[in-house]
Amino acid sequence: MADASVRTATPDDVAEIARIHRDTWRTAYRDLLPEEVLAGIDVAETAGAWAGVVANGQVLVAAEGRWLVGFCVAGPAPAAEVARADGSLPADADTTALVSVLVEPRWGRRGHGGRLLAAAAERLREAGAGRGIAWVPEADRSSVGFYGRAGWDPDGTVRTLDAGGRPLREIRVSGGLTPPPPG
Incomplete structure (x- = not known):
């Protein structure tokens, strides 16, 4: 594998973040979301939100x-x-962080998601957070598994979103922001 790194995003990264967002959703969620929802993801519009x-x-x-x-x-x-x-x-509401990790599927299984989550956890701990949460589609076994391997488990909270007229059930996973054990 070539050099792998994690860094803070800059304004120069916004267009690529928007493209990764669109392409990843179109690949990973093609069986979960209606085709017209995925086709309607506009990179320029999404880039404006990401900026x-x-x-x-x-x-x-x-x-x-x-x-x-x-x-x-x-x-x-x-x-x-x-x-x-x-x-x-919950009692720790003020020290809970919301996290979302997205790695383009063609680059998956190379440790990028874990590095992103570890770097985010470190920053969040430094800012006083003690716990993280993430929302993932219940049917997205890959993301549920990713967070599970990091020690983040479903906490029993679910929500259903309207995804272009199709219900999308999401589960909330929760976990500590402690550094992973060495090795």
Whole structure:
């Protein structure tokens, strides 16, 4: 494998982040989302949304050699995202982070997702977070497995989104932000 790295995204990365977002969703979610939803992902429009998140310093990118291969967005979790099913907030709501890792499938299984999650966890710990959460489609066994290998497990909270007229059930996974054991 060529040199692999993780770094903070810059404004120059926004177009590539948007492309990775579109291409990954079109590949990974082709059986979960309607074709018209996936076809409607516009890179220029998505780049506009990503620009603000990148400007806030909440996006890390993974690279292999000169290629950007994935990204992770991580920051404080909004109350609505961390709330229990009954709407109440856990005691650690103020120190819970919302994380999302996306690696382009053609670059998968090369450790990029793990490096992104580890780098995000380190930053989040330094900022005072103690726990992370992520929402993943329940049927996305690859993502559920990825988070599970990192020690993040479903916490029993689910939500159903309207995905272009098709319900998409997501589960929330939760885990600590402790560094992985050496070795």
